[in-house]
Amino acid sequence: MSTKDLILATAKDMISxxxxxxxxxxxxxKRADISEGTIYRHxxxxxxxxxxxxxxxxEKYMTLAETCRVRMDKGTLSLDDLLGSHFSFLDANAADIKIVLGTYSILEITRRSMGRFIxxxxxLFEDFLARGAETGTLLEVPLRPTGLILANMFFGLMRIKLYWPEIDDFSMEAVEFCRRSLMLPEAGI
Amino acid sequence: MSTKDLILATAKDMISxxxxxxxxxxxxxKRADISEGTIYRHxxxxxxxxxxxxxxxxEKYMTLAETCRVRMDKGTLSLDDLLGSHFSFLDANAADIKIVLGTYSILEITRRSMGRFIxxxxxLFEDFLARGAETGTLLEVPLRPTGLILANMFFGLMRIKLYWPEIDDFSMEAVEFCRRSLMLPEAGI
Amino acid sequence: MSTKDLILATAKDMISxxxxxxxxxxxxxKRADISEGTIYRHxxxxxxxxxxxxxxxxEKYMTLAETCRVRMDKGTLSLDDLLGSHFSFLDANAADIKIVLGTYSILEITRRSMGRFIxxxxxLFEDFLARGAETGTLLEVPLRPTGLILANMFFGLMRIKLYWPEIDDFSMEAVEFCRRSLMLPEAGI
Amino acid sequence: MSTKDLILATAKDMISxxxxxxxxxxxxxKRADISEGTIYRHxxxxxxxxxxxxxxxxEKYMTLAETCRVRMDKGTLSLDDLLGSHFSFLDANAADIKIVLGTYSILEITRRSMGRFIxxxxxLFEDFLARGAETGTLLEVPLRPTGLILANMFFGLMRIKLYWPEIDDFSMEAVEFCRRSLMLPEAGI
DNA sequence: TATGAATGAGGCTTCATTCAT
DNA sequence: AATGAATGAAGCCTCATTCAT
Structure with missing residues (x-):
């Protein structure tokens, strides 16, 4: 690993x-076992x-969003898929999320970065909802705010998971909560 | 105002x-117009x-919760009342909330305090849901996680309002979102 | 001596x-026997x-200049007096001069300060020359540049005295040099 | 240009x-477009x-001095020639002078170097004055200090020109000033 | 010869806290 | 109770110099 990457990785661990x-x-x-001056070379x-x-x-999130959109265009992306891939992403990038959540209130750069992220x-969620409404699989809801509500829900879940690990995971119930709010009352009755 | 309260009030403003x-x-x-040493006397x-x-x-929140419970016991607390009184509370205590949100990731004491708050x-929400299920006004949902979901939603709303004021307020839609997920499909009508 | 003055005096010694x-x-x-932080309190x-x-x-120089002007207005200030009082001033403020000479090329603030000093x-010299020409005790010379030449001569003398003390003092000869250039060829002869 | 010379030339520009x-x-x-390590190879x-x-x-100045001496021995060097060739030299080597003037107070090596220069x-000036006195073109003055006075005048002129370019050039008047002090009251009567 | 990453000592500055008055 | 000068540890950063390649 290059020194630059070593610094980056160590810093990521430490900040989170x-x-x-x-x-x-x-x-x-000290933790990266380099001298302080070396940091400033990179x-x-x-x-x-x-x-x-x-x-x-x-960039990592943009890649995920792109992937989701591709599948959405093919019509093979269910609500569960969408939420599921986001949970996986957030789990896989827990350290980054913790950094974002822990610094946006202190540092302007993170506030902006998190704003873009949201x-x-x-x-993405908005587009999904629009499509669902068109194809008749989802209720018609105000798109923009509902997209925001979902994004917000995700952040909240992560936050609790990361900062209060003693609280039981409630992702599944959150998904159910959203399904009830968004899915059409199963036609088939 | 006592010197102690002056320090407290000034600090609250500044931290937020x-x-x-x-x-x-x-x-x-400087801002409280006292000497630095005086802080350490209090x-x-x-x-x-x-x-x-x-x-x-x-304590302020405990008072609100108590009030809500009293009305709940009397059977005069609707979902709208509950959520509404919380929105009011959060608006009225924006500075405190901002302090909590801005320091829980940095300071152990706030992390614990916010944990208790959550x-x-x-x-409170859980109890409300239980009662709603009993009286047949609300769906039967897993109480504990759903209470958490609602609490989480509130925090998210506040956070966005406080840190990204440029984003349109979506409280009303959030309430609708929750109603759809929790209210019984208006019976017989 | 107040701490502020102690810092100032010590710094003056050290910088010079x-x-x-x-x-x-x-x-x-260390030399002032205070802590580093104390410097920044003052x-x-x-x-x-x-x-x-x-x-x-x-300010010290402005006071000297003022004194000279007063005597000049009274008509009691000879060329020797003027140059003599300057030599005394420069000798008495050797540390300040050394600081000025040693930092004007490095620091903008000193460059400006020395510019004003020059x-x-x-x-002052210019006014003296003008008066001398009027009263017929001095040659008529271009005032502005000649004033500058005299000021310049002083700085040079100080510089050599301060940085090359091994070189013999030549103040007296410098005064003679100037007298020959400025005094009228003694009438009476 | 060799790497060594490149470093030297770049450094000269930068320091001045x-x-x-x-x-x-x-x-x-960076400016010389070489690596930092290379500097220490040379x-x-x-x-x-x-x-x-x-x-x-x-060395450059020694060459000038030598040239002046040769002309002096031939008897073809007037006061104007001497001063003029010095002005030219100083103008042509402004960067070097600025370096000398800007570091003699900080660095022992420059202080010594400038001492030798003075x-x-x-x-040189002393020898010129001696010769002038012998040949009857110049007043008899104390040689050593007067030589120093002239040298000093030159440095002062350069200093002001380099550091306070906003001040009008007064070289010509300085030359006049010196002539008045050194030339015999034109026999020719 | 040349590179450029790495070093580590040391510079300026901040800040929570203490203490004599 | 209040003051405010003093502290000193610690923070971020710079830079001349070295060394493996």
């Missing part, structure tokens, strides 16, 4: 564990490290 | 405006100030 | 001895200390 | 532009680069 402020350049260097500032982490995360997720 | 880390004891003293540490703010907030809200 | 860059905040604190930055030194020096000295 | 301290080895390498240290620049400058100039 102790927060941005408590990861000091000195700590970071990054302009401590905040710059975070910026890189956020950018990478951003928007992207909302747009 | 600039965050816990960026409120320094020096800033605080509080043990900077964190101790936060602790007091959190405790006060805690639990309390969850319990 | 080793230069602005080589006086570090750490050194300064000054905004390291450069701010220098600023204070320069301002004080500025101007002030030039103006 | 931003000063010795603000030219970092990193900057220098020079022992950052100061060593300056040493080379100073040495080269020293001495050399003084000696």
């Amino acid at each position: 564990e102790v927060g941005f402020h408590k990861m000091t350049t000195s700590n970071l260097a 990054f302009e500032s401590k905040e710059d490290i975070l910026q890189h982490i956020l950018d990478t995360f951003d 928007e992207r997720m909302r747009t | 405006e600039v965050g816990f880390h960026k409120m320094t004891t020096s800033n605080l003293a 509080f043990e540490s900077k964190e101790d100030i936060l602790q007091h703010i959190l405790d006060t907030f805690d 639990e309390r809200m969850r319990t | 001895e080793v230069g602005f860059h080589k006086m570090t905040t750490s050194n300064l604190a 000054f905004e930055s390291k450069e701010d200390i220098l600023q204070h030194i320069l301002d004080t020096f500025d 101007e002030r000295m030039r103006t | 532009e931003v000063g010795f301290h603000k030219m970092t080895t990193s900057n220098l390498a 020079f022992e240290s950052k100061e060593d680069i300056l040493q080379h620049i100073l040495d080269t400058f020293d 001495e050399r100039m003084r000696t």
Whole structure:
């Protein structure tokens, strides 16, 4: 692994564990077993490290969204698929999420980054809802706010999972909660 | 106002405006027009100030919950009443909420405090759902997780309102979203 | 002596001895026997200390210039008096001068400060020359540049005295040099 | 141009532009488009680069002095010639002068180098004055200090020109000033 | 010769906290 | 109770220099 990647990986771990402020350049260097000066050969500032982490995360989510859209266009993406792939994504990127959730209130760059993230997720959900309404599988609901509600639900789930692990996971029930609100009362009766 | 309250009020404003880390004891003293030393006559540490703010907030919410319970026991609390009174509470205590949301990821004391807050809200919603199921006005849903889902929804709404004010308010739609998921398909009509 | 003055005096000594860059905040604190943090209770930055030194020096020269002007108006100020009082001033403020000479090429604030200093000295000399020409004790020479030449001569003398003390003092000869250039060829002869 | 010369030339530009301290080895390498390590293949240290620049400058002045002496021995060097050739030299080597003036107060090596420079100039002027006195074209003045006064005047002129370019050039008047002080009251009566 | 990543000492500054008055 | 000067640990960052390739 290149030194730059080592720094990035170590910083990601540390920030998600102790927060941005408590990861000091000195700590970071020690844990990555490099000198403090080396950090500045690869990054302009401590905040710059975070910026890189956020950018990478951003790209990862864009890839997921793209994949979802492709399947949506083919008509093979169910509500469960959509929510399920998001849960997987969030689980797989827990550290990044924790970083985002833990710094958006402190740092302007994260606030902006998370704002973009929310928007992207909302747009994706919105498009899904629009399509569902067209094909008659979902209720007709106000698209924009409902997309936001779903995105918001996801963040909340992650937050609780990450910061209050002692609380039982309630993802499944959340999915049910949403299904009841969005699915048409099963025609077939 | 006593000096202690002055410090508390000033600190609350500052923390919600600039965050816990960026409120320094020096800033605080200047803005409250007292000396830095005076702070330590009333509080043990900077964190101790936060602790007091959190405790006060805690009590305020307990009062609201108590009020809700009283009305619930009388059978005069509709879903709209419940959610409405919470929206009012959150609006009226925006500064406290912002402090909680902005520090739980950094400080153990807030993490615990917010944990309790979530639990309390969850319990209240849970009780409401149980009663609704009994009286036949609400669907039968898994109580504990659904209470959590509702609490979670509230926090999310506040968060977006506080940190991304440029996003349109979607409280009303969120309420609708929940109603659809929880209300019985209006019987016989 | 107040702590602020102690810092100022110590810094003046150190800067004139080793230069602005080589006086570090750490050194300064050690030599003044205070903690590094204390420096920042009294000054905004390291450069701010220098600023204070320069301002004080500025005022001191303005006082001298004022005194000279008063005597000039009374008609009791000979060329020897004028140059003599300047030599005394420069000798008495050797540390300040060394600081000015040693930092104007590095720091914008000193460059400006020294610029003002030169101007002030030039103006004073210029006025003296004008008066001398009027009263017929001095040659008529271009005022502005000649004032500058005299100011310049002074700075040069100080510089050599301060940085090359091994070179014999030549102030007296410099005064003679100027007299020959400025005095009317003694009438009476 | 050899790499060594490239480094030297680039360093000369940079030091005269931003000063010795603000030219970092990193900057220098970037501007010269070489690697930082390469610098240390050609020079022992950052100061060593300056040493080379100073040495080269020293030689250049020695050449000028030599030329002047040759003409002096032939008896074809007027005061105007002498001063004029010095002005030309200083103009042509403005970067070197700026380096010397900007570092003698900080660095021992420059202080020594400039000391030698002053001495050399003084000696040359002194010899010229001696000859002038012998041939009866110049007043008899104390040689050593007067030589120093002239050298000093030159440095002052350069300094002001380089650091306060907003001040009008007063070289011509300076020459006049010196002529008045040194020339015999034109016999020719 | 040349590279450029790595080093580590040290610089300036901030800030929660203490203490004599 | 209140003051505010003083502390000192710790934070971020810079930079001349070294060294393996």
